[in-house]
Amino acid sequence: MTNHLSRVLVCLLLLIGTSFAHAAEPMKEWNFLVFINGVNNLDSFGAQNINQMEEVGSSDKMNILVQWGSAKNPNVQRLLVKKDNDKKKVTSPVVQNLGGADMGDWKELVRFVDWANQNYPAKHYFIVVWDHGNGWHLTSVNNNGTHIQDISWDDRTGNYMTTEQLAQAMAESAKIIGHKVDIYASDACLMGMIEVASEMQDSVSYYVGSQDVEPGAGWPYNTFLTKWAAQVDSLNSAQVAALLSKDYTASYNGGINGKRPVTMSAYDLSKIGAYEAAFAQVGSDLNKLSASDIAKAKMAAGNTKFFTNWDYRDALDFLTQLEKGGITASSFAALRSAQNSFVLSNDQTQDQKTWGVSVWLPSDDSDYSQYAERYQGLRFHKNSDWGSFLKTLNKK
Template identity: 60%
Template sequence: MNHLLRVFAVCILTLASSFASAAPQQIKEWNMLVFLNGNNNLDSFGPMNINQMEQIGSSNDINILVQWASERRTDVTRHLVVKDSNTNQVTSPVVQNLGAVDMGDWKELVKFVEWANQNYPAKRYFIVVWNHGGGWHLLNVPGVIRPMDISYDDNTGNRITTEQLGQAMAESARIIGHKVDVYSSDACLMGMIEVASEMADSVQYYLGSQDVEPGAGWPYANFLGKWTENPSMTPAEVLKLHAAEYLAAYNGGVYGHRRVTMSAYDLSQIDNYEKALKQLSSELQTLNDGEIFKVARSAKNAKLFTNWDYRDVLDFVDLVSRNGITTPAMQTVRDAQSNFVITNSQNQDNRTYGVSIWLPTGSNSSDYSGYIERYHGLKFNQRTGWADLVTKLQGK
C-alpha cells in the first residue's frame, strides 16, 4: 500500500511538473542576447562586462541573456542576468550548462537564439557578438592576435566568417518570426558596409565600430541603466542611446580617454546606399588614366581604420572631389549615407563619417591579391560591383 502511494505521489508530481513547464512564458519587450566568447586573450574582460550587466539586471521588460565561454573553464554556460551588488563575482544563475562548445561555430549562435526564443520569448531581439573582430577579413596588425572576421575561438581555431554571420542572422530571423531588430558586435572594426550587407535581408538595424574597440568594450551598466528606465524605446532610439553612452564612457567617462567610434545603420535604407555606391563605382571607372591616378591617390589618403585597406567612405569621396574630380554619384552617395547612418558617435576627427569600405591600393596591394577572390562572393560586391573599381585602382 505504501508503495502504491509513493508511485501515485510521483505521478502527481511529474504531472504537475509537466504542466508547470508547459505554462506560457511572459513575453517581454526585449531580449538582449550576448554571445560572449572569452576563449581568447580578452577573457578577463568577460566577467567584468557581465558584472556591469548585473549592476542593472534583467527587468520586467528586458531579458539580458548571456552565453559565456571562458578560457578558465571547459564548460560554456548560459545565464539569465540578475541584478546584484557584487562587482567582483558573476552571481547570475546558470540556467543551462552546455559543456564544451565551439564558440567559433555560427550554428552555436543560432542555437543560442533558438533557446532564448523557446525559453524567454520577447517581441524584439538585440543580438550581440562579443569577441575580437577583424571587419570582413583578417586583422593584419603585427604583434596583435589575428582573428578572421569575428568570434575567434582559440580552443578550436574556428571563427564566424562574415558570410556565416549573415547566415546566422537569416536563421535567427526565421526562428523569431521577423527580422532581427538589432545586430551588433562588441568587437573591433565591424562598422563596415560589407558586413552589414550580408545580413541586410534579415536584420533591421546594425551597430558597430569602424575602428578598434578598447578591451573594456561597452559600458554595459551605463547603457542598460538608461535603457531599462525606458524599455518602450524604438530600436533606433536604443542604438542612439548606446552610441552616445559608448562615446561618453571613453570621452572622460568610466573608461577615461580613448579615441573611439560607434555608428548605427538603418538597413531598410541599404538598397539606396548600395545603388549610390554602384553608381559611383561605375562613374569612376570611366575616367581617364590621369583621373584614375587621382582617385587611387584619394583612396590611399582616405581615413583608415587599423587595416590599410579599410577606409572611410565619405572621406574617400571628399578627397576625390578635392582632387578636382566630380561625378553625379558623389552627392548621391552623401545623401544616401545620411539616411543610412542613423548615428555616428566618435571623438576622432571630422573625417570619420560612420561607414568603412574595402579600398586596397598601392603599398597594400597584397591585401588585394589575398582577398579579391573572396570579395567577389560577398553580397555587397554582387550588388555593387565594387571589386571592379578596386581592381582598376591597383598599380596606380
C-alpha cells in the first residue's frame, strides 16, 4: 500500500510540475506562421523553402511554424521549424498530423492560427499564405493547365480561398490573438492589389504582396530570417514588413535567386482610408469627363503597365498615362500623395519601374462584365466607388 501511494504521489507531483512548467513558459515576441499549400505543381518549392527556414530555425524570441500540404504526402503536417545543417532534407519535427486537411479551405488557415496561439503563444504574428495567387479575382486555368483562383488552390479538393474568404480568415485570426494581425503577406503571384489589401484593413496592420508574378523559388527565407533574427528585439512590425520586401527583391537582383524581374510592396493599412478617399475623388473627376475624353481615358488605361492579367494595372502609372493623353485633375496629386503614405516600401528589380499598387482597371467590356457584379461587394469599391468609373469607362 505504501509503495502504491508513493507512486501515486510521485505521478501527481510530476503532473503538477509539468503543468506549472508549461504555464511558466515565457511568451515569445513573434510567431512566424507559414501556410504552405503545395498540393499542386509548386510542391518541390515548399520543401526547398522549409529547408531555407531550417537554416535559421526557431529561437527563444521567435517560433517558426509551418502547416505543410504536399502533393507527395496525403497527410497535411504541422512543423515546429528547428535549425539543422541538412539543406536537402526537411528534418523539423512534425508536431501534429492533420490527415487529409483541405489546404484550400480558409477555415483551415484559421485553425492553424488558433492552434499556434494555444500551443506557441507570442506577442506578434506574421502570417503567410504560400501558393499560386491571382490577385482579387479568379482565372479558371492558365496555359499550363494549372488552376489559379484567387489564392491557395488545393488540387486534391479543388478548393481555394477567395479574396473575401482570406479577409475572413484574417478577421477570425485577429479575434483569436486579441489584436490585429501584425503582418499578413502572400508568398504568391499578383497579390499586391488595393482590392485585396482593402478587405483586411480592420484586422491587419501591415500587408505585403507582389504586383507581378513570383518565380517558383518564392521568398529567400534563409536570408530574410537571418536578418530578422539578428534584429528581432529592435525591429517593429513596419520595419519587418519592409525588410521582407527589400530582401525579396535583392535576392532576384543578383542575390541568392539570381537575376529575375520581380516586385514587392509593403502597405501600411492604417493609411488606407485616406488612400481610398483619394481614389474616390479621382474616380468622381473622371466620371465627369466628356465622351471624347472618356475615349482618351480608355486608351490611357490600355497603355498602363499591367501584370499578367490585362485588367491588373499599376495605379499611379494610370495617372501618368492620363496626363500624357491630356487629361489632368487636381485629384491626381492628392492620390499620389496618399499612395506615398500608404506604401511603406516599394521594391523592384531595375527593369520593373512600378509604383507599388495594382488596381482593377479593365478597358474591355468582356473583362469588365465578367467581374463587375462581384466587384460591387468588395470593400475597396464600397469605400471608393471605383466601380462606377469603371462602368463608365467600359460602356459600349
